[in-house]
Amino acid sequence: MPSSRKPKLAVWKFASCDGCQLSLLDCEDELLAVAGQVDIAYFPEASRAMVKGSYELSLVEGSVTTPHDIELIQQVRRRSKCLVTIGACATAGGIQALRNFADVQEFVSIVYAAPEYIKTLDTSTAIADHVHVDFELRGCPINKVQLLEVVSAFLHGRKPNIPPYSVCMECKRRGTVCVMVAHGTPCLGPVTQAGCGAICPAYYRGCYGCFGPKETPNTNSLSRWWSHLGVKEQDLARAFRTFNAWAEAFREESVAHEK
Amino acid sequence: MKSRTIKVDYLARVEGEGALHVKISNNTVTDVKFKIWEPPRLFEAFLRGRNYSEAPDITARICGICPIAYQMAAAQAMEDAFGVTVDGQLRALRRLIFCGEWIESHALHVYLLHAPDFLGYEDAIQMAKDHPDIVQQGLQLKKIGNELMILLGGREIHPINLRVGGFYRVPTKQELAPFIDKLKWARDAALETVRWTATLPFPDFEQDYEFVALRHPDEYAITEGRLVSNKGLDIAVREYDDHFAEEHVPYTNALHSVLKERGAYLVGPLARYSVNFDKLSPLAREAAGDAGLGPVCRNPFKSIVVRSVETLYACDESLRLIDEYEMPEKPAVEVDPRAATACGCSEAPRGTLYHRYRVDDQGVILDAKIVAPTSQNQKRIESDLWQFIPKHMDLPPDQLTWRCEQAIRNYDPCISCATHFLKLHIERD
Numbered sequence: 001m002p003s004s005r006k007p008k009l010a011v012w013k014f015a016s017c018d019g020c021q022l023s024l025l026d027c028e029d030e031l032l033a034v035a036g037q038v039d040i041a042y043f044p045e046a047s048r049a050m051v052k053g054s055y056e057l058s059l060v061e062g063s064v065t066t067p068h069d070i071e072l073i074q075q076v077r078r079r080s081k082c083l084v085t086i087g088a089c090a091t092a093g094g095i096q097a098l099r100n101f102a103d104v105q106e107f108v109s110i111v112y113a114a115p116e117y118i119k120t121l122d123t124s125t126a127i128a129d130h131v132h133v134d135f136e137l138r139g140c141p142i143n144k145v146q147l148l149e150v151v152s153a154f155l156h157g158r159k160p161n162i163p164p165y166s167v168c169m170e171c172k173r174r175g176t177v178c179v180m181v182a183h184g185t186p187c188l189g190p191v192t193q194a195g196c197g198a199i200c201p202a203y204y205r206g207c208y209g210c211f212g213p214k215e216t217p218n219t220n221s222l223s224r225w226w227s228h229l230g231v232k233e234q235d236l237a238r239a240f241r242t243f244n245a246w247a248e249a250f251r252e253e254s255v256a257h258e259k
Numbered sequence: 260m261k262s263r264t265i266k267v268d269y270l271a272r273v274e275g276e277g278a279l280h281v282k283i284s285n286n287t288v289t290d291v292k293f294k295i296w297e298p299p300r301l302f303e304a305f306l307r308g309r310n311y312s313e314a315p316d317i318t319a320r321i322c323g324i325c326p327i328a329y330q331m332a333a334a335q336a337m338e339d340a341f342g343v344t345v346d347g348q349l350r351a352l353r354r355l356i357f358c359g360e361w362i363e364s365h366a367l368h369v370y371l372l373h374a375p376d377f378l379g380y381e382d383a384i385q386m387a388k389d390h391p392d393i394v395q396q397g398l399q400l401k402k403i404g405n406e407l408m409i410l411l412g413g414r415e416i417h418p419i420n421l422r423v424g425g426f427y428r429v430p431t432k433q434e435l436a437p438f439i440d441k442l443k444w445a446r447d448a449a450l451e452t453v454r455w456t457a458t459l460p461f462p463d464f465e466q467d468y469e470f471v472a473l474r475h476p477d478e479y480a481i482t483e484g485r486l487v488s489n490k491g492l493d494i495a496v497r498e499y500d501d502h503f504a505e506e507h508v509p510y511t512n513a514l515h516s517v518l519k520e521r522g523a524y525l526v527g528p529l530a531r532y533s534v535n536f537d538k539l540s541p542l543a544r545e546a547a548g549d550a551g552l553g554p555v556c557r558n559p560f561k562s563i564v565v566r567s568v569e570t571l572y573a574c575d576e577s578l579r580l581i582d583e584y585e586m587p588e589k590p591a592v593e594v595d596p597r598a599a600t601a602c603g604c605s606e607a608p609r610g611t612l613y614h615r616y617r618v619d620d621q622g623v624i625l626d627a628k629i630v631a632p633t634s635q636n637q638k639r640i641e642s643d644l645w646q647f648i649p650k651h652m653d654l655p656p657d658q659l660t661w662r663c664e665q666a667i668r669n670y671d672p673c674i675s676c677a678t679h680f681l682k683l684h685i686e687r688d
Binding site: 094196 | 272273275276298299300301302303304305307309310313316317320321322323324326367371372375382383385387391394395399401402405413414415417419420426427505506507509514590626661673
């Protein structure tokens with residue numbers, strides 16, 4: 001029989017906006033119930049108590065951007081039975097991966113008067129570029145219902161039920177008229193993974209890809225459709241280069257439309 | 260003489276990564292450094308070359324806790340540059356979603372991040388074991404703020420519905436109607452929050468702050484106004500750079516802001532309250548009075564009461580806005596970009612946020628400057644600690660450390676914004 005000790009949960013932060021870990025605190029109706037099932041052993045945004053040792057589940061937010069991050073993520077991996085990344089930063093490098101397309105020293109000197117004080121890497125990279133990751137939860141930000149599903153799945157030793165299909169599926173299910181077909185509004189929904197609930201089209205706006213590429217996305221075909229709608233090349237490059245800019249499918253598509 | 264070192268390597272219950280180093284020699288504080296080691300994400304650099312219309316969504320990613328403040332500052336900056344006025348019900352809806360952000364962010368800080376300090380708990384989950392009703396009330400209050408953001412913004416973190424010129428979609432009157440009962444409950448809960456926080460134990464600690472906040476002739480300023488202080492500052496947002504400067508100091512990744520003429524200043528709930536007390540709703544003013552607050556509050560530990568008063572105001576104001584709401588014909592005003600310098604300010608839950616952009620005639624961003632509330636408060640946080648520590652030197656090290664953390668959490672610092680996570684290190688030799 002397993003012991004009655006509650007499994008230990010840790011929440012780690014790398015370069016990020018804190019929004020994905022906030023999603024856990026945003027589970028207003030479930031937070032205390034979750035805390036009844038797991039021992040929230042390390043979650044500095046919420047608690048002073050920092051339990052050392054190892055953890056059954058580590059949720060990792062943020063991307064790797066400093067030499068210190070490279071060391072820390074190795075430690076996190078060693079101390080975690082399961083490691084799940086939460087959000088676009090941890091899963092694809094985040095918006096800060098725009099530096100990967102540029103000269104980072106120039107970037108630093110734009111922002112800081114004394115660039116020599118700043119220690120940063122040339123790239124912002126996903127956690128999976130550094131250590132083995134057991135599951136990647138997408139989104140900028142993540143969907144808190146999906147987060148609860150992932151936590152629940154790992155605690156029960158089953159696979160999380162997170163569909164890899166496109167936002168289009170969610171629009172259909174929600175009964176939203178296609179903004180691209182009906183209104184000619186450019187939309188990244190066909191190549192973007194579901195999970196948000198297809199919010200943007202429901203607000204008469206095209207999807208902007210914050211959940212990153214779906215499985216087997218045909219970005220090239222979608223770009224041609226966007227061109228038919230009159231979208232210019234540089235705007236196509238920009239559209240693929242946002243919060244999941246360094247995810248392979250989006251990266252390649254943005255590079256194809258640059259200049 | 261005896262010397263001590265107190266060290267806290269990770270300040271909890273703040274958004275982001277920071278540290279505090281304090282040196283004490285011969286019972287005198289000799290150095291205080293509030294360090295922010297949140298890795299720089301270089302927003303101001305990669306905004307260059309982006310379209311003006313992308314600024315609200317991109318800058319929202321600076322902070323998951325106050326994205327509306329970023330979206331509004333960016334959108335208003337661009338509107339100002341392009342000579343566009345967003346008024347009437349569109350302006351009212353922006354104020355309403357901002358009230359939602361104040362409610363969720365303030366309830367988060369009051370109940371989950373700050374209250375445990377006063378009651379001696381490591382976190383709100385521990386606190387909930389002894390005070391389940393209080394924590395539940397805080398969570399439900401927070402939820403209503405989030406629900407307002409979800410309706411008007413599409414989601415609570417990084418809402419998708421705000422744009423330069425207004426919104427993508429505006430709600431019907433019917434969609435807002437269910438919020439009337441919810442907000443009435445929230446208003447009662449906020450009133451109870453003011454009463455409850457007023458009973459917490461506060462150290463006797465007042466400082467002569469220069470309070471800086473937006474001030475508006477007709478309302479408690481949230482989205483716009485002039486930058487006003489209690490020490491004579493009264494300028495248009497556009498004049499910000501003439502009066503404020505940012506300094507780069509070696510030990511922190513966040514730039515320090517100062518008033519060129521007078522140095523450190525304070526933004527946030529205490530500043531807003533003290534500059535704009537006369538603009539609060541009668542209910543909020545009365546509750547503040549009953550809680551023992553005067554029209555000015557100089558005790559940063561009482562910021563928890565002031566945040567509660569502002570939460571009450573935000574509920575009251577939301578009810579007024581919903582009551583007067585008529586669905587606008589168009590969700591947004593048309594925007595034509597032109598070459599210009601764009602300046603915008605908003606009152607994020609933790610204080611004044613300033614954006615400035617230079618944009619070309621195609622609407623492409625040439626450069627960007629963003630000054631977050633926490634970088635403005637950094638120097639003031641350090642000054643508080645210089646004053647606070649000598650008065651509490653007798654406390655046992657772990658208690659003094661905790662008190663110092665609490666003094667920093669008074670500011671609800673958002674280190675993610677300022678660049679994140681606090682290490683506290685008090686060294687005595």
